[in-house]
Amino acid sequence: MPVARPESSDSRVIAHVDMDCFYVQVEQRKQPSLRGQPAAVVQYNSWQGGGLIAVSYEARKFGVKRSMRGDEAKEVCPEIHLVQVPVARGKADLNSYRNAGSEVVAILSRRGRCERASIDEVYLDLTIAAEAMLADNPPECLETISEEAVKSHVLGLEVGTDPRENVRHWLTRSDASHRDKLLACGALIVAELRLQVLEETEFTCSAGIAHNKMLAKLASGMNKPAQQTLVPFSSISKLLETLPIKKMKQLGGKLGTSLQIDLGVNTVGDLLQFSEEKLQEYYGINTGSWLWNTARGISGEEVKERLLPNSHGSGKTFPGPRALKTVASVEKWLSELCEELSERLQSDLEQNKRIAHTLTLHAQAHKSNDADSFKKFPSKSCPLRYGTAKIKEDALSLFQAGLREYLGQYNLKTSGNQNCGWGITGLSVSASKIVAIPSGTRSIMNYFQNQEETYPQVKLSSEKLFQDALLLSPSENCLGSGGHPTLQSTEGIARHEEDKETKHCVEEEDKEMCKEKGFLLSPEQLPDKETLICSSPVYPKWEKEYPRWEKDQTESSGVSLTEKSRDTFESEEGKRKSNKEKNMLLRLKGKFYKVVIRPTMLYGAKCWPVKNPHVQKIKVAEMRILRWMCGHTRLDKIRNEVIRDKVGVAPVEDKMREVRLRWFGHVKWRSIEAPVRRCERLTSVDPHSEPPQENSLTRGESSVDARLCSQFKRPSWSYDIDEIDQDVLKELPKQIQEEVQAWLRPQKRSNTVKKDLGITRYFLPAKDK
DNA sequence: ACGGCTAACACT
DNA sequence: TAGTGTTAG
Numbered sequence: 001m002p003v004a005r006p007e008s009s010d011s012r013v014i015a016h017v018d019m020d021c022f023y024v025q026v027e028q029r030k031q032p033s034l035r036g037q038p039a040a041v042v043q044y045n046s047w048q049g050g051g052l053i054a055v056s057y058e059a060r061k062f063g064v065k066r067s068m069r070g071d072e073a074k075e076v077c078p079e080i081h082l083v084q085v086p087v088a089r090g091k092a093d094l095n096s097y098r099n100a101g102s103e104v105v106a107i108l109s110r111r112g113r114c115e116r117a118s119i120d121e122v123y124l125d126l127t128i129a130a131e132a133m134l135a136d137n138p139p140e141c142l143e144t145i146s147e148e149a150v151k152s153h154v155l156g157l158e159v160g161t162d163p164r165e166n167v168r169h170w171l172t173r174s175d176a177s178h179r180d181k182l183l184a185c186g187a188l189i190v191a192e193l194r195l196q197v198l199e200e201t202e203f204t205c206s207a208g209i210a211h212n213k214m215l216a217k218l219a220s221g222m223n224k225p226a227q228q229t230l231v232p233f234s235s236i237s238k239l240l241e242t243l244p245i246k247k248m249k250q251l252g253g254k255l256g257t258s259l260q261i262d263l264g265v266n267t268v269g270d271l272l273q274f275s276e277e278k279l280q281e282y283y284g285i286n287t288g289s290w291l292w293n294t295a296r297g298i299s300g301e302e303v304k305e306r307l308l309p310n311s312h313g314s315g316k317t318f319p320g321p322r323a324l325k326t327v328a329s330v331e332k333w334l335s336e337l338c339e340e341l342s343e344r345l346q347s348d349l350e351q352n353k354r355i356a357h358t359l360t361l362h363a364q365a366h367k368s369n370d371a372d373s374f375k376k377f378p379s380k381s382c383p384l385r386y387g388t389a390k391i392k393e394d395a396l397s398l399f400q401a402g403l404r405e406y407l408g409q410y411n412l413k414t415s416g417n418q419n420c421g422w423g424i425t426g427l428s429v430s431a432s433k434i435v436a437i438p439s440g441t442r443s444i445m446n447y448f449q450n451q452e453e454t455y456p457q458v459k460l461s462s463e464k465l466f467q468d469a470l471l472l473s474p475s476e477n478c479l480g481s482g483g484h485p486t487l488q489s490t491e492g493i494a495r496h497e498e499d500k501e502t503k504h505c506v507e508e509e510d511k512e513m514c515k516e517k518g519f520l521l522s523p524e525q526l527p528d529k530e531t532l533i534c535s536s537p538v539y540p541k542w543e544k545e546y547p548r549w550e551k552d553q554t555e556s557s558g559v560s561l562t563e564k565s566r567d568t569f570e571s572e573e574g575k576r577k578s579n580k581e582k583n584m585l586l587r588l589k590g591k592f593y594k595v596v597i598r599p600t601m602l603y604g605a606k607c608w609p610v611k612n613p614h615v616q617k618i619k620v621a622e623m624r625i626l627r628w629m630c631g632h633t634r635l636d637k638i639r640n641e642v643i644r645d646k647v648g649v650a651p652v653e654d655k656m657r658e659v660r661l662r663w664f665g666h667v668k669w670r671s672i673e674a675p676v677r678r679c680e681r682l683t684s685v686d687p688h689s690e691p692p693q694e695n696s697l698t699r700g701e702s703s704v705d706a707r708l709c710s711q712f713k714r715p716s717w718s719y720d721i722d723e724i725d726q727d728v729l730k731e732l733p734k735q736i737q738e739e740v741q742a743w744l745r746p747q748k749r750s751n752t753v754k755k756d757l758g759i760t761r762y763f764l765p766a767k768d769k
Numbered sequence: 770a771c772g773g774c775t776a777a778c779a780c781t
Numbered sequence: 782t783a784g785t786g787t788t789a790g
Contacts, residue, residue: 001779001787022790043773051772053790066790067772085773092774118776118790253788286779313775320770360783379784428774 002250004289005300011179011233013130013186014123014303016216017108017194017207019101020225022120023054025203026100027083038062039081042070043092049074053085057225089336091316094119095344103201105307110196111189115304121220123213124193125303130185139184140174148191152209153223156235179233183209187230194228214299215239217249236297241269248294255287271295308352308434314340315362315428323366323423327400330424334361334395337429342388345431349386356431359384359391361398364426365406377406377424384431395429 019025023041028034038059042050049070062077073080086093101119108114113125139145149171150164159166170176171184186209194205208219210231218239219229231239245265246256259265263274263282271279272295280288293299314337324330348354360381367375380398385391407422 003779018790047771053773069772094774098775120790250788255787309776311776315774317771317773319772323770358783376785381783425770426773430775 001255001284001287002290002294003286004293005302011127011182012211013126013182013209014211014213014216015126015186015190015207015209016117016213016220017122017124017190017205018220018224019104019120019203019205021054021056022101022203023085023097024056024083026097028056029100029202030096031083034081034083037081038064038077038079039083040064040070040073041085042082043085044087048072049082050084089340090333091314091336091340093340100201100203104197104203104205107197107200108193109307111193113303113305115306116308123216123303124190126186126189126209127182129189130182133185133189134181138181139172139188140181142172145171146188146191146195148195148228149188151227152187152191153227153229154235155219155222155229155231155239157232177233179211183211183230183232187228190228194226212297212299213301213303214249214294215297218243218247237269240295240297241267243268245270250290251294255283258283259291268295308348308354310434311430311432312341312344312348312356312434313428313430314338314344315426315430317364317426318423319425323425324427325423327403330399330427331396333427334399334429335392337427338392338395339388341429341431342386342391345384345386345391348434353437354434355386355437356384357433357435358382358431359394359398360430360432361395361402362426362428362430363399363402363424365422365424367407368421368423375406375408378402391429399427 024034024039027041028039034056036058037056038061039056040052040059041054043053044050047069049072052064052066052068052070052073055064055066055073059073059077059080062080064073064077064080070082073082086096088095097119101116104120105114105116105122108122108124111124111126111129115123117123133139145168150168152167152171154167154170157166157170171187173180173184176184190207190209194207197203197205204226206220206224206226207228208216208222208231209228210216210219211233215231215236219231222229245259245268246252248256248268250256251259259271265271265274271291274292274295276289276292278288279291282288283291316333316337318324318333324333345356348356358381360379362379363377365377380402382394382398385394403422407420
């Protein structure tokens with residue numbers, strides 16, 4: 001949804017530069033014989049000649065359109081040259097276009113703030129450059145105005161028989177308003193930039209120059225190719241008056257359709273009849289204001305300083321019959337996609353010194369034999385580890401977690417590649433949260449670049465080693481006592497950490513850990529209870545809404561928890577980390593665990609053991625349950641997901657607490673009112689308690705149990721017993737298996753309806769059980 | 770059973 | 782937040 005931003009009172013000079021049929025131009029530069037020819041770029045697809053993704057202006061004259069099939073294009077324009085998009089790893093490879101786009105950005109960013117809006121478009125904020133020009137060397141003093149500039153189109157200007165002379169006059173008027181003069185300067189600058197682009201890259205582009213992004217964007221498309229269009233302030237209302245509403249950026253989709261159908265608005269001008277309040281009534285505060293402003297040509301959106309993309313993705317569709325039906329084929333394609341992604345991440349690292357922090361997997365799927373086959377395949381993400389093999393591994397885990405969730409009850413026997421009627425019609429992996437490494441950090445570069453070769457055995461990173469050690473049960477732990485891995489990477493990272501305190505802390509603890517454990521945890525050293533500190537990205541919302549644990553909440557059932565008082569805790573450490581460190585309780589199977597979540601380390605997730613006595617313990621076995629619940633094999637993933645979403649109990653004020661429980665992939669949450677102290681007395685689940693009455697609540701609703709009405713708002717989760725993967729269950733230690741079975745048993749009798757798990761009881765006061 | 774592949778952003 | 786949905790080219 002678009003969102004309104006106030007427009008600064010200053011008169012800005014904004015340009016939108018749009019490459020003309022960019023992919024075609026790239027191919028024409030590669031193959032100059034294509035110049036001036038009807039041509040199009042097709043994405044290879046044997047079906048009906050592939051799909052057109054760019055069409056030259058010569059071909060457009062024949063009526064060839066983007067989104068036509070190759071065969072269709074041949075029909076309307078037999079002599080069209082169809083160029084295929086390069087293919088790598090069995091999929092379209094857009095890298096040559098990305099790189100060409102970068103060439104252009106490098107030039108266009110010379111005169112002011114530059115935002116790369118897509119592979120072939122940028123926004124420029126030329127205000128400062130234009131003001132400087134106006135002050136030093138205004139157009140009116142110039143004896144010659146560039147040829148390119150006088151070819152500009154000035155909206156609302158009567159050009160008569162000598163357009164160039166009229167435009168020249170308009171640009172150089174000494175009696176023009178300040179804002180028109182600024183635009184004139186902008187036009188000169190843009191003309192110059194476009195000329196430079198042409199000379200240095202051989203690409204032509206079109207541009208719009210206006211006082212804001214919206215109008216600049218509108219204008220850049222008005223005269224193509226290779227021309228520029230100016231929007232003087234005085235022309236705005238006329239321009240918008242008759243402009244079809246759908247032409248407006250952001251209104252080409254459902255919102256625009258709704259305006260047409262529901263409000264009878266067909267042109268932007270028609271919108272003027274509606275008061276801001278009315279629009280807000282229909283479309284919400286933000287969108288309403290945005291619409292109101294848009295109708296008046298007002299848009300305060302800033303040009304962001306961004307030359308590089310904020311995310312990288314690689315995806316492919318597998319339409320209809322080509323849908324992937326086995327995990328093996330998914331793995332194969334994921335592997336291809338991950339290779340491309342990893343390659344792009346490596347070049348981003350080398351060229352731009354940037355590191356991505358999150359890996360996300362998206363998929364589309366269909367289910368043939370299922371009533372709710374419209375269910376969407378969930379996207380999943382996890383911290384991104386560098387190295388192709390690791391990315392592949394993680395992507396596959398994410399897929400499998402998603403698949404489990406997607407299949408839900410049909411999941412009972414999917415151990416092999418056996419298909420239960422599902423098909424994957426689209427797959428993509430992407431990397432986001434990309435941040436620049438501070439300058440002068442060779443060691444960090446090394447760290448990430450080395451991830452590539454270290455997999456899987458030779459030189460495991462410290463992080464990986466430790467995680468593996470934790471995740472393996474003693475019997476599985478076959479890590480030898482081979483040489484101590486150096487902590488080179490960790491130190492390299494810590495050295496550049498901005499926060500000296502944190503740095504100190506990290507190094508100290510890492511050192512201590514190494515000293516004490518000899519770094520590698522031998523099977524004997526893997527204790528029943530392991531103390532952990534987890535680093536995790538700061539979660540601002542938690543911070544805001546739940547600033548503190550209350551002391552009395554940290555005392556639990558008396559099971560394995562020895563908590564220092566909050567006061568002690570604060571006096572020791574509170575000052576140092578006060579506002580950055582989050583504490584929360586992890587409650588699992590009736591026991592509380594206090595976990596300290598630290599602000600994220602700068603680079604990559606880490607886990608390390610600590611001595612701090614007030615940091616409580618997570619039993620390895622229970623970590624394994626969590627791992628199972630998450631469908632993830634990685635500790636850091638568990639940490640991020642579980643602690644926040646799975647079994648986290650949010651800090652509360654006196655009477656309120658929010659509980660989030662994600663159970664087998666389904667997030668359920670409720671705010672409940674309950675005296676905190678009484679909640680804490682709960683120590684175990686009673687699986688045989690009678691099921692709660694209300695099962696069908698959806699998120700956001702709340703329910704009041706008549707019995708408890710006066711005191712509590714009662715939470716309700718529903719969960720589907722069939723979502724549980726029985727195979728995974730078997731992986732668990734015997735004792736835990738039995739416990740879990742005990743939870744499940746009462747449900748088995750009626751597994752058609754979603755039922756509350758006994759776990760609901762968990763969060764109710766003991767007294768009322 | 771088709772338009773394929775990317776990317777940004779708002780909302781929750 | 783992580784995850785979803787909308788929009789665009």
